[in-house]
Structures are given as structure tokens and as C-alpha cells.
Amino acid sequence: MFSFFLLNSCAANSENFKLNGISLVASRDSITEDQVSKIVEVNANSVALMPYAFMREKSDPELIYNIERQWFGERLEGIEHTIMHLKSQNLRIMMKPHIWLRNGDFTGDLKFSSEAEWEKFETSYRKYLMLYAELSEKHHLEILCIGTELYNFVKERPEFWNLLISDIRKIYKGKLVYAENWDKVDQVDIWDKIDFIGVDAYFPLSDQVSPSEDEIVEGWQKHKSMLEDLSSEYDKPILFTEYGYRSMDHALKEPWNSNRDISEPNHNLQARALKILYEEFWTNNWFAGGYLWKWDQHEGSGGLENDRFTPQNKPAENMIKEYYRKFRN
Structure with missing residues (x-):
């Protein structure tokens, strides 16, 4: 039914195939074989790489990216190095450029006050995307994400996006x-x-504070119905380009909240929430899979003193490994 089954012949022959993804946090240094092996051990089959671009201010339409001050893993040479290591373990790759704004400003609210500013921003964004489109084609990456949480930009500038998609298709x-x-x-x-x-x-x-499995299932139903209807309307699979929960009380109230002063650790809730997500979505043929937010490269990441999104060295890590194994092809 859906084109994601054509990612490769193995996927095409498996009804159970899903993109078991992780969002890999870039490193100051080069990735190692041991670090890639940790990804494979949790039965992930795909990795999202996230080359960030920055804006000095949200009113400044010039993007800054691929510069020496960025970590090695966010620069072009570092990304290519990471691609080589991931491919050596037969991991699929999604290139997922992100814009980062200061002070926690939300990229979806980006808006410029003049046509000249919009055009300058579009020129800068196009160069940014085309750089990574070319890189994705050079290394035959399976998926390219053309934007991350840019609602106002997409809504206000449809002609730009139509042309950008057309031009990317010509090279990727x-x-x-x-x-x-x-x-x-x-x-x-x-x-x-x-x-x-x-x-x-x-x-x-x-x-x-710490909802039960039944309460989590109930909480998903209206969202799940909306997503299934959306998939049916466009005849396109749903892909969770990010998903995840912090390991703390109230983690499901505002799952996007990354504040550092609101938590009481609750590792079982993180694991329980992921279990229900896999059971509710990974078995549906209109659902392509998802990319866990997020996975750090150093071995000591996460742990029982950590209430952040990473599942590493927490009960959630075993939950991911168990459910990803069922859809590992």
C-alpha cells in the first residue's frame, strides 16, 4: 500500500517491517564502532542525523551552519564520518536538519515582517537544505527530512515549499x-x-502523576484516530520523526517540556509509556515507524539519576530493545 516498504528489498518482503529509529545526538568527537554497536544492540535499524543551523536572533533571517565552532558531529565532515560508521552496520539513515533558536523560542512561530526578510530567509534555508540533500544523495541515504517544526514558514510561503520540494527531487x-x-x-x-x-x-x-497502562491507552485514542484518518486522506504512512518521554512524574502531561526544574524521577513511567506507544502504533500498516528522542554517544549516558529523554541505562532501554526486536528486519 505505502511506498515506505520500498526502502529496500528486505523491507518489501516483510509485513512487520518498521523504521525502528533513534535520534542520534551529535558528538564533539568522531563516533566509534562501539558506540554504533550500542545502537544495534537495542534492535534499531535506522538513525536520524541532525545537522543544526542557528539564528543569531529570530528576527535575523540568516542561518548559520557547518562552521568550525560547531561540534564535529554537526559539521559536514563529521556527518560524513558518522554515515560511514552507521552504514558499516547496515543502519538506514534519515537526514533531519533542525533550526535552533535562542531562549527556547519555538521554530514553528518563525515569522518575518517584510517580503525582503522572507526572501532572505528562504535563500538561506534553501542553501542549507540543498547542501544536505546533495550529501544525502551522495551517500544514498534512505530519507531526507525537508524541515522540522516550521508551521508558520510552511503556511505563509507555499510557493517556496513547492519549488524546494521539486528541486530536491531533481537531485535526491x-x-x-x-x-x-x-x-x-x-x-x-x-x-x-x-x-x-x-x-x-x-x-x-x-x-x-504516573498513569497506568489503561490510562495511557485511553489518552492515545483521539490522537491515534486523527493520525489514521490523516494517513487515509493522503494515502501516505505516518512516521514519528520524533517520539519519546522523560523519565519523571507527569511525563505524559506535556511530553515536549524540557524544563530542568519540574521533575521527580519516574523511570517506570517512561518505560510504560513507550510500551503502550509500540503496542498502539507499531502493529498498524498505516504507520511507518519512528525515531526515539534521543540517544547520546557516550556510554555513561542516562542512568537512574537522569530524568531526561534518553532511555540509556534505564528500564526504558530494555523496553525499546524488546519491541524493536519484533520489527527489526
């Missing part, structure tokens, strides 16, 4: 996705032009 032969925030995914008009409906899936599921 893989699959395209756009990653929209969970609350705007049903308000985007470009799904018919790309291959996946991408969702950064931080849907609020429960106001409870």
Missing part, C-alpha cells in the same frame, strides 16, 4: 518527509507532495 532519489509538531500535523498542506506524514509526536496523554 530517496524518500522525503517533513516533521510537523503534534498539534499542527493536520493543518499542513504539503503532505501530498512528499512520501511520509512526519509527526514530532509529543501528544499530551494524561494529567496524572
Whole structure:
């Protein structure tokens, strides 16, 4: 039914195939074989690489990226180095450029006050995307994400996006996705032009401190119904371009919240929430898989003193390994 089964012949022959993804945090240094092996050990079969671009201010339309001050893993040479190591372990790759704004400003709210500023921003963004489109084609990467949480930009400038998609298609032969925030995914008009409906899936599921499995299932139902309807409307698979939970109380109330002063550790809730997510989504043929947010490269990441998103060295790591094994092909 859906084109994601054509990612390779192995996937095409497996009804159970899903993109068991992780979002790999770039490193100051080069990635090692041992670090890649840790990804394989949790039965992941795909990795999202995230070359960040920065803006001095949200009113400044010039993007800054691939500069010496960035970590090695975010620069072009570092990304190519990482690609080589991931491919050596037969991992699929999604290239997923992100814009980062200061002070926690949300990229979905980006908006410029004049046509000249919009055009300058579009020129800068196009150069940014085409650089990574060319890199993705050079290394035959399976998926390219053409934008991450840019609702206003997509809504306000449709001609730019239509042309950008067309031009990317001329040089890149893989699959395209756009990653929209969970609350705007049903308000985007470009799904018919790309291959996946991408969702950064931080849907609020429960106001409870530590909801039960049944409460989490109930919290998913209206969101799941909306996503299934959206997939049917466009005849495109849903891909969770990001998903994940912090290991703390109230983690499902505002799953996107990354504040550092609101938590009481709750590792079982993180594991429980992931279990329900896999059971609710990974078995559906309209669902392509997802990319866990997020995975660090150093071995001591996470742990029982850590309440952040990473599942490493927490009960959630075993949950991921168990469910990814079922869809590992």
C-alpha cells in the first residue's frame, strides 16, 4: 500500500517491517564502532542525523551552519564520518536538519515582517537544505527530512515549499518527509507532495502523576484516530520523526517540556509509556515507524539519576530493545 516498504528489498518482503529509529545526538568527537554497536544492540535499524543551523536572533533571517565552532558531529565532515560508521552496520539513515533558536523560542512561530526578510530567509534555508540533500544523495541515504517544526514558514510561503520540494527531487532519489509538531500535523498542506506524514509526536496523554497502562491507552485514542484518518486522506504512512518521554512524574502531561526544574524521577513511567506507544502504533500498516528522542554517544549516558529523554541505562532501554526486536528486519 505505502511506498515506505520500498526502502529496500528486505523491507518489501516483510509485513512487520518498521523504521525502528533513534535520534542520534551529535558528538564533539568522531563516533566509534562501539558506540554504533550500542545502537544495534537495542534492535534499531535506522538513525536520524541532525545537522543544526542557528539564528543569531529570530528576527535575523540568516542561518548559520557547518562552521568550525560547531561540534564535529554537526559539521559536514563529521556527518560524513558518522554515515560511514552507521552504514558499516547496515543502519538506514534519515537526514533531519533542525533550526535552533535562542531562549527556547519555538521554530514553528518563525515569522518575518517584510517580503525582503522572507526572501532572505528562504535563500538561506534553501542553501542549507540543498547542501544536505546533495550529501544525502551522495551517500544514498534512505530519507531526507525537508524541515522540522516550521508551521508558520510552511503556511505563509507555499510557493517556496513547492519549488524546494521539486528541486530536491531533481537531485535526491530517496524518500522525503517533513516533521510537523503534534498539534499542527493536520493543518499542513504539503503532505501530498512528499512520501511520509512526519509527526514530532509529543501528544499530551494524561494529567496524572504516573498513569497506568489503561490510562495511557485511553489518552492515545483521539490522537491515534486523527493520525489514521490523516494517513487515509493522503494515502501516505505516518512516521514519528520524533517520539519519546522523560523519565519523571507527569511525563505524559506535556511530553515536549524540557524544563530542568519540574521533575521527580519516574523511570517506570517512561518505560510504560513507550510500551503502550509500540503496542498502539507499531502493529498498524498505516504507520511507518519512528525515531526515539534521543540517544547520546557516550556510554555513561542516562542512568537512574537522569530524568531526561534518553532511555540509556534505564528500564526504558530494555523496553525499546524488546519491541524493536519484533520489527527489526
